[in-house]
Amino acid sequence: MCPTERNVPESMIGRVSLVLGAFGPNDEDLGISEIARRTGLAKATVSRISRELIDYEFLERRGTSVRLGLRIFEMGSLTRRPKDLRRLALATMADLRQATGHTVHLAVREGREVVYIEILRGRDGVQLPSRVGGRMPAHATGVGKALLAYANSAVVEEILSSPLEQMGPRTFTSASDLRVELESVRTHGVAFEQEESAAGVCCAAGAILRENGEPMAAISVSGPLGVVQLERVGPAVQAATMGLNRLIRNNTQLSRI
CATH class of the missing domain: 1.10.10.10 (Winged helix-like DNA-binding domain superfamily/Winged helix DNA-binding domain)
Incomplete structure (x- = not known):
């Protein structure tokens, strides 16, 4: 557009x-x-x-x-924050790919969008349309919902105040429905997406949080709907991000990324 x-x-x-x-x-x-x-x-x-x-x-x-x-x-090669986030999350992402066989994303929020800063392609051979440096509306992705669930309320309200673009067959386009979804993400500690970003795609995502609870990035495991077992992948993603969050709480320097 x-x-x-x-x-x-x-x-x-x-x-x-x-x-x-x-x-x-x-x-x-x-x-x-x-x-x-x-x-x-x-x-x-x-x-x-x-x-x-x-x-x-x-x-x-x-x-x-x-x-x-x-x-x-x-x-682009001199940008420090993506490098630091990759360094922090890469081993965990590799473990998730090894455990699930699916594609693992690392993303940050920039305004109303998420930006993918690292992608480890799955061993399942499935090619997803995501790319490093690519952007998607935050409300239409698992990583975006994971980040918005812990974002400042003013950030969320700013996004909800504008029309929510339909990206996939099941994108949340209702502000009230998205609010309920974000509350569920906070309650369960993991965000699930099923055909919200694109047809046939699903994922489970979790937020990486600074010491004060502010989201700095999110990790997701993604793949084809019907192939990715979300009931198995969800807990794996949640455990991975909880491990990173404990690491950050024990090392205040990491909260500065």
């Missing part, structure tokens, strides 16, 4: 963000016209911004198109 002329940001930073954000996971390069279509910006504006981004190596010219440049990847 591209922005309309009415909601295109006025600031230069906002417009640069739109241009860089136009690139999807399967886009090696994009033409100026396609970027303009995806962003809602005028072609002349996209052309001017792209020229400057090329000068500073955030984009590279490829014939009549452009692609993401080396500076983007250099800056």
